[in-house]
Amino acid sequence: MSSFHRLWQKAAASESQRRQKFLKSEDIFRKSAFMIIQEMLKLNVQTAELTKVLVDEILHSIFFLGIICKPSYPPEIIVNDTKMLGKLREKFPRPFEFYSSQLPQRSPFSCVLDMIVTQAEDKENENQIKQKLQEFIRQLSLGNEKPLVSSTICVSQIPNSVRYYGVSMSSKGANPGRIMVAASCLETWDSCVADAVMTYYPPPSNRTSSFDGTLQLEGHVTCQAFRISDGIELPPCKSCKELFGLETTDISKWAYGNCAEAESLSNLFKKEEEVKMNVQPTSENYTEENRRTAVADVQRYLKQMLHEVQFNWDKNFYVPQ
Ligand SMILES: [Zn+2]
Structure with a gap:
């Protein structure tokens, strides 16, 4: 065999390996999406009156990310069971209608x-809630890679208040993550959290404002x-320290707004x-005008990312029903 031939064979083999690895990881998205939908449908049976809206919302959010x-993974590829797909379409028509035009809020x-x-049974029993989340993830029986699954939960509270829960962003890949942070800033989060995150988001090269909405929690x-996997307490990361004034010595830094702290x-x-x-916020850069510029930066950046993933946005956020 000539050395050229050997090289060619080697290149072809590694190309095929790369493709297989790619297919496998993409298939994990499909599998994860399908399993999560199935588990949500199972849970919904007990409380459909109250929770049907959550199934509606998760279907739209998953189909959008697909x-x-x-x-791309259209709904009929994610739910590759004709009977189930037909039933879902009948019961939840709106996610099918809007996944390719409207943005999810979460x-x-x-x-x-x-x-x-x-x-x-007891919403204040945080251990039970953590355990149920852990069980939910275990049911999915995915491997180490878990697209669409959050890794952390956060619990916030003031003395004598109820507990406020939140999970970390569960969208895989840089673009989906950035899109979800933008959507959360513009539509979903309370203005305090949105303002703090917009101080650092989008990244400097895409930011024209000097807005500073970072805050210091009392x-x-x-x-x-x-x-979530083992219930171990996690210190806030450096980004969360900068955003919310949380005490930490941790030096890891997640993308601003990605952590469970933001939602909680x-x-x-x-x-x-x-x-x-x-x-x-007390910064002198915390002005109405700076905020308007910051919001415009986020909107522009969001449009740019949606263009990159070839999503034709109708400017609406999906309202689950
Ligand atoms: Zn963090």
């Missing part, structure tokens, strides 16, 4: 968290994250007005 994948696993909290607010604190601010009043 269609912006490369190669990543899928936030709907799973809401389902579990809604069904918990000492009586607790905000603790846990790894947003839920707390939405309900606890006094806390919200007392954390108003």
Whole structure:
């Protein structure tokens, strides 16, 4: 065999390996999506009146993330069971109608968290909620790679308040993650969390404002994250320290807004007005005008990313029903 031939064979083999690896990892997306939908449908049986809206929302969110994948996963590929697909279309027509034109407000696993909290006998029993989430993930029987599954949960509280839960972003890949953070800033999060995140988002090269909406949580607010897989307490990362003034010596830094702290604190601010009043940012760059520029930056960046993934946005966020 000539050395050229050997080289060619080697190149062909590694190309085929690369493709197989790619197919495998993409197939994990499909499998994960399908399993999560199945588990949500099972849970929904007990409380459909209350939780049907969460199934509607998660279907839209998963179908959206599927269609912006490369190669894309339309609903009929994700749910490759004709009978089940027909039933889903009949019961939940709107996610099928809007997944390719409207943006989800949250990543899928936030709907799973809401389902579990809604069904918990005691919503203040955080250990039970963590355990149920852990069980939910175990049921999916995925390997180490778990697309669409959050890795952390966060619990925030002030003395005598209820607990406010949140999970980390569960969208795989850089573009989907960035799209979901943009959607959360513009539509979903409480303004305190959105303002803090927009201080660092989008990245500097895409930012024209000098807006500073970072905040300092008061000492009586607790905000603790846990790894879902084993319940271990996790210190806040450096990004969360910069955003919310959380104490930490941890040096890891996740993308701003990706951590469970953001959703959990947003839920707390939405309900606890006094806390919200007392954390108003103090920077002189915290002005209405700077905020408008910051919002415009996020909108422009979002449009650019949606263009990259060839998504034709109708400017609406999906409202589950
Ligand atoms: Zn963090």
